[in-house]
Amino acid sequence: MLLEYIPILVWICLTTGVAAAILLFSHLIGRKRPSDEKLSPYECGIVPTGDARTRIPIKFYMVAMVFLIFDIEAAFLYPWAVVYRNMLFVGLIEMGLFMLILLAGFVYIWKKGVFDWED
């Protein structure tokens, strides 16, 4: 049974081997002439400014979280839409309940001021 997985093992060895070889040879053979410019972190080709570890407003985090929740909602809607014809009324009630619960969550975050961007 395990023999079926031999190609995957070969593939893993091959890919890690190639990657390691590229790094190793460029390290051994390549010429190194470091300068300040070359050693600085790459930031879209623009000269880097400041520290990356700054404080970010919590609102971005909130928006990301809200996005995630409503994105998952959409992920549930698609498979439901596919089998809707088979489920009909039962499906409609189930999805209605699901949307109602989500709506309650929406009201909650609205009242909590997640969408309130003015300080």
Place this chain on the structure above:
Amino acid sequence: MGAATSFSGVSDMGLLAAAPFSAVVFFAIVVLLLDFLLPPGRKWVLPLVSLVGLLASSVLVTFLWGREVVGFSGAISLDRFSSFFDLLLLLGTALVVLSSFFYARREGIERGEYYSLLLFATSGAMLMASAVDMVVFFLGLEILSVSLYVLSGFFRDRTVSVEAAVKYFVLGAFASGFLLYGIALFYGAAGSTQYGAMQAMLSSGGDAPTLLVYAACALLMVGLCFKLGSVPFHMWVPDVYQGAPTSVTGYMSVVSKAAVFAAFVRIFGTGLAPVQIELSKVLWVLAVATMTLGNLAAISQTNIKRMLAYSSIAHAGYLLVALTAAGRAGYSSVLFYALAYAFMTLGAFGVIALLRREEQEALDLTSYSGLSTRHPLLSGAMALFMISLAGIPPTGGFFAKFYVFSAAVGAGYVDLAVIGVLNSLVSVYFYMRIVYLMYMKEETVGIEAPPSLAARAALLICVLGTLAMGVFPSGFARLVASSVSAIF
């Protein structure tokens, strides 16, 4: 696939099986939104509505008692076993809510989220007790755990509380990983995530159980033992119990533990029952280690919440003795123990939540010195809970231990029963120390116990429950026996 037939009607989906915890979810949402409509002085409505929800759900469970419904294509099952645990979990939550009336207001956490999360956690716990499918069980566990991660960090401005939440979350997520891996292997071995399929596969004869089954068992056990706080996965328990709000600590040690034991009994008692003999060797070691470490470590604690945390580890050990014994007697004693433990532990945490010293919670053991002079009733109740936790008659704790150890002896584990009884002797020392401090020592100045009717009502229920289980144990024993007979 016959999608048309599987969705053909409401009646054959078994929606009734989902009714008890759906009611709790509904009220959790109501409480969450109700919070915005209430002016700051009216927040006491929130625990009231939560209580109504818990009551509604328990009425529903009582009404459906004895019915057997398997819902959602064999994912959840409503039977006497799940109904018993539903009632136990609802009762535990109601007691926590009752003592929160006062505690939450005083500590400044009286918000909709607090009660709402308590209800959500309870719905998850109820889902675990009625799950007969690994995926649904995991879903319930995560609903419970995620709510508890948040609840244990509810004192946002106290370092201990935030530390507790982060510790609980990181380690809990890690344990969930183990559990999920176990579920994946379970599926690999049985070809289905349902407990029944595993049982059918294992008891169909033919080949001996493969390595895959044992690997699945081991990983499931690691995940479950973490959630129980059993040695060697107990490290988080003292820190989390100490840091979390006291009402939440009581909730964690009773409700979440009862739910995990319910799932444990269902998984290892039905799905994996054919390999129970092999698994009991591992459970034997876990039980001994858990009892011994819990009781020995509790001796040296000076903070009462930490002491009760180690005591809760020790009690998980006694319950593991019952799981090792297995069989109808063993599993019945798990149910009996869980109920007795709910009364005495929630009572003890209820007393702790009430006391206050120098504008802080009175958590130091010395705070209990001479408590009986000023608060005779309160210290009387506390003494009763301590006596019950130590397992001395005429309390529920005595008969809980009695049934566990007699089940162990009945299953041939005399050694385990002896170690258990010796452990109980050790535990008498640190439980009785509280009683000694309350009655024999000089009074500590500045201890306040504010009059709160709701909290006292919760304590009264705990006292009556502890005494009733100690004086009339046979009625409760019949109840748990009939509940367990529903799944075996």
